[in-house]
Amino acid sequence: MALNFPSQSAGQGGDHPAPPQPEQAGAPPKRKRVTQRLVLGAQSDQINPAESSTGRIRLPGATEPKADLPVQGTVQGEVNLPAYELLQCIPAEFLLSDHESLFASEQAQTEVPIPLMLILPGLPSGKIEIPIAELSGYMPEGMVKPEAELGEYAYSPIKLPLQTIIPRIPQEYLVLRYDQKPIDNTVTDLEDPFSLEALQAAALEKQESEMSADATMSAYEESSLTMEVAPEEPVEESVAAPEYQEPEDEEPIEEAMQPSAAIDAEMEPTVPMKDAGDEGMTGPGPESDVPADAAETLPVPEIPTAEPVEEPDLSFAKSEAFRQFLEENDGSDTAPEVNEIDPELAVTEIIEPGSEEASPIAPDFPPQEESPEVTSDEESALPAPEEAASELIPQVPDLKPAPASKTQRADSPPKFHFKAPASSQSLKPKSDFKMPRLGKPRASAEEKAYELATNPSISKTSKIPSPAARAVVDISDSLKYALRLTPNTQVTLRDIVHQINCWPGMEGCILGGKDGLTITSEIEDERFGNTLSAFAPKILSRLNELFQDLGFDQVEEIQTPMDSGSVFIFRYEELFFIALSEESTLPASYRQLIKEIITELAKQKTI
Amino acid sequence: MAFINYSKREIQLKIVYYGCALCGKTTNLVKLHESITGTQKGELVSLATDADRTLFFDFLSLNTQTLPGFDTRFQLYTVPGQPVYNTTRQLVLKGVDGIVFVVDSHWDKMEENVESFTNLQENLIENHLSLAQIPYVLQYNKRDLDDPAPAHYLEFTFNNRVNKVLSFEASALEGEGILETLNGIARLLLAKYSKSAKPRTGNVG
DSSP states (O other), rough: OOOOSSSSSSGGGGGSOOOOOOOOTTTTOOOOOEEEEEEEESSSSGOOOOOOOOOSSOOOOOOOOOOOOSGGGGOOEEEEEEEHHHHHHHGGBBSOOOOOHHHHHHGSSEEEEEEEEHHHHGGGGEEEEEHHHHHHTOOTTTBBOOHHHHHTTTTTTTEOOHHHHHSSGGGGGGGTTTTTTTHHHHHSSSOOOOOOOHHHHHHHHHHHHHHHHHHHHHHHHHHHHHHHHGGSHHHHHHHHOOOOOOTOOOHHHHHHHHOOHHHHHHSSSTHHHHHHHHHHHOOTTTTSSSOHHHHHHSOOOOOOOTTTTTTTOOOOGGGGHHHHHHHHTTEEEEEOOOSOOOOOGSSOOOTTOTTTTEEEEEEEOGGGOOOOTTOOHHHHHSOOHHHHHHHSOOOOOOEEEOOOOOOSSSOOSSOOOOOOOOOOOOOOOOGGOOOHHHHHHHHHHHHHHHHHHTTTTOOOOTTHHHHHHHSSEEHHHHHHHHHTOOOOOOOHHHHHHHHHHHHHTEEEEEEEEESOOEEEEEEEEHHHHHHHHHHHHHHHHHHHHHHHHHHOOOOEEEEEEETTTEEEEEETTTTTEEEEEESOOOOOOHHHHHHHHHHHHHTTTTO | OOEEEETTTTEEEEEEESTTTSHHHHHHHHHHHHSTTTTTTTOEEEETTTOOOOEEEEEEEEOOSSOOOEEEEEEEEOOOOOOOGHHHHHHTTTTOOEEEEEEEOGGGGGGHHHHHHHHHHHHHHHHTTTTTTSSSEEEOOTTTSSOOOOHHHOOOOOOOHBBBOOEEEEEGGTBBBBBHHHHHHHHHHHHHOOOOOOEEEEOOO
């Protein structure tokens, strides 16, 4: 039934037509009143709205819809789909025959027109479903049961194949909404924080830094090796004698000691350090077959040169005393035999007063056996050996202990002192030197703590927080994996609590014992944590008493909501685990994992 | 909500990779972790079950200096895609600054994609947020499939809201498009916080 309203308004009835109003000059033209006919029960194609009516309400300022876009409500098209593909989607109980026989029929090869009106509404949901009763109307006869036979299943949705339908839908039906706001230009104009070029540059930089670090490390290792070997080798093999030159034309020794670029260019990268020093002592001179400008053209590579510790201090060659010594020796300008120099001179060391080995050779004070003519008077006039040594050897800070304090006994021996090495004693690298007092007390304390924590027979202090927290516990690799800990590594209680506390939503974790003492915890307010740990056993024991009276089993887990978040207390035997959560509940996976962990921890003897 | 640590001169931004199960969220993070140098990234933490399904979340921290004077630390999370782990998804979404919604291009996953997108909106509401507030980008993953869903259909389905968002085609397994996606969401966040927003300050250790 259709209710047809008159096309004229009530004021414009046919019996009493209103007189036409004369148009006033300057007045805005009156809008023409249009009546929208309301047709109930009519098909959409039967609706004939007035010519000037859009049939929709539009707010002022709204964007005008694009005329070329189809309005979904007026879609008239169809999509032809292969019948056999539709058959695949229909369950066998809705078909008149089995699938195989229907696929073999000729009708299965035909195409079924499905109206777009049925398809388009389902597109945004990622699926296209049509009730079987409606679909059967489009399917070829003899395939789907009639609606009467389907009964209550007549409106069961059949999901149509999306990959078959979407390519057949015209693209103009899959366009974005016309009023969509574009992406802000500030976003598109920004530079990428993680550009590929920057990543490659960072990777290259990292690679270079690693290479330089490796080179430094290898140089260090090489020099360490030389330090150990050098004192036992003949000195002349390790250090070449410098050629002494007259002051007028002498070059700075520091420059002469630099390895020349030309020679360095010919050197292998793994040239031993002593060779480098040997070559470095002779710069490119007239006798060299290397071009003089080679040093300008070739870059000077960074080669690990002799370190000051092991390199003999040759600065005395420039000193006035040494020149005087040379003049006294027939004016010879040859350098003293290097093998006469004790290698200990090359090293900054402590020489104890009165030591016989102190300064055996000093360039301005020849050894006594080389000057037998020296009389006792002359000998007395000579400065003491240690004084001479102090002139040549750089002063070192007094490493002797400070004077005894008032509380210390005057006759008490110094706590430590350094002993000068004997001349026969080979020099050791500095890295081998160990301070007597540093390190040992700390190490012993750690050993003691570990022993206390790991050996329950000698200690009843397993509840002491720090040692027990640092005690290594043995948990299964699966739990380590679940806790994001590396399998086959030693894990402490502190690690476990930390990992649990890293879960999202966790505000704190406390692992405590039956006595209410915290074993280890990770909580912002540690005092509150200790309080909580102290009360947790009491809470559970009191609850258990009450529950026992009620005939319930032991309580192993309780949850209490708080002002912001909640508190969870887990217990297994004598171990308590308290978890503070920001949420009112804790996920089941969290709870399960925590229970498994404390079950396994409770089996540990170290706790 | 972003954290600013003034003592460390650091801004922390949390990005969550969201999507249906097996759409490639974890693969995104794994490939990002491989492609970004060690100085810029943290440890990739992943809790997966025996079947390599992410049960909890993946976390990857990336450092970059983009805002003047501050190191920006992007913390990347993924959620478990299986519908049963909705509580975990809600937890991971807490405090989120940006979202990468990963769409599986496989035809059979379209419904799950849409359900996951709806679930994302619901979970944001649970966290008193909405997609209108949180910057997000779309990643159409698995474009290397033989017959992926066409991009215009994916755009029609997922990018048909009032505000158009950035979308990227990617093949996370091949490492293609993942960096572009990360850059996209990072640009959105930096544009947001460099404009006018006042991130929550805190002393994050």
